[in-house]
Amino acid sequence: MIRLVDFGGKGRHRFSPYAWRTKLALAHLGLDYETSEITFLDKSALAGVSDHTQAPVLILGGDVVTDSWEIALYMHATFPAKVPLFADDGQIAFAAYLNAWVPRVLYPIILPMIAVDVITKILPEEQTHYRKTREARLGCSLEEAALNRTALTQDLSAHLEPMRAVLAQSPFLNGTEPGYSDYILGALFLWIRGTSPFQPLCAHDPVAGWRARLFDRYSDLIMATDGYEW
């Protein structure tokens, strides 16, 4: 049995964007798995398993795989599928690019938008830790950062322009079927959906259409967790 170490929030809030990539990939491949959770301050689910302290971690037999990108390559190699996780080698190159680009360029835009909401979805005893570490990163209070969020949507939209060029050619970044390139970007929107009612995309944006197609494809998985609908 595959075991996945996810990141746990309040109730059924599961919003780690890195863990979402892996959960979408597991669903893509139709694999069953058992889940346990770490949190910001409680890493006991990884005791005796790995010195790694961040979700996701995938465990299968004697294999302990950390880092969502390594997990994706491991799953692609270990579980051949009719519709593979990466449509072809070109998609592995594109996804490797996105794996480096999305956290570097998009996460810093999204964090100030939603951090003020994220904090309400984590365990009460961890909120002080979250506020302290995120405010240090943002250089201002979570509340001050959120004042700027409507302006940040323009910045986000500009950075998404190359995605629209790809989506003008095919319904998913991976082609006719969704694949890991979609899960890297989709996980960003699951981080938002799981924490914040803020809607950073215009309804007519082709990226919003793609998001709806992707969420629809994985609605059972997504709706089993807490979040906001839009």
Place this chain on the structure above:
Amino acid sequence: MIRLVDFGGKGRHRFSPYAWRTKLALAHLGLDYETSEITFLDKSALAGVSDHTQAPVLILGGDVVTDSWEIALYMHATFPAKVPLFADDGQIAFAAYLNAWVPRVLYPIILPMIAVDVITKILPEEQTHYRKTREARLGCSLEEAALNRTALTQDLSAHLEPMRAVLAQSPFLNGTEPGYSDYILGALFLWIRGTSPFQPLCAHDPVAGWRARLFDRYSDLIMATDGYEW
């Protein structure tokens, strides 16, 4: 016979990054072609051919194809090859992304670095036009813009980080062999090579190693034009 409308500079300086994409693609496919040139102010090579006023334009029989991206897709469809211009559909998606991303993100960093050198490689009677239009875009004189170029190399290097993630997996962005994804980024470095002695990459940067591999592969084509070696 294929006809290519390129952009002409002084002597054998040919530095249009969009035209270089097409010339690399033509060389990739081993196709012969005749070349004519437009310049900033002289579009006579396109008279009676197209209302389009920018290089490259590709003409084959009754087909007149404008826009380097459309030309690439046209060549990919028209000239099947053992080593195709795009290794697979995933590479078409990745290249579509880069086609939108490189001019949007990298060109505005490169222009201020090299514009002060570019102007010396264009026809004397067009230099006033170039200075006026580029200084309007830059918001300062070409000379002032260049004062900032060493600082801009750090900005460039940060934006190239996702390229390094791809190049950690394969020698070219397209995989084991170069392809159109490489030509989109490579053309940027041919714009620099054809105009400026400024070297924006550190020698140990994996992107510099990739650039050397690509330039070496197309050295006959590149060395037939004027430029700087580094």
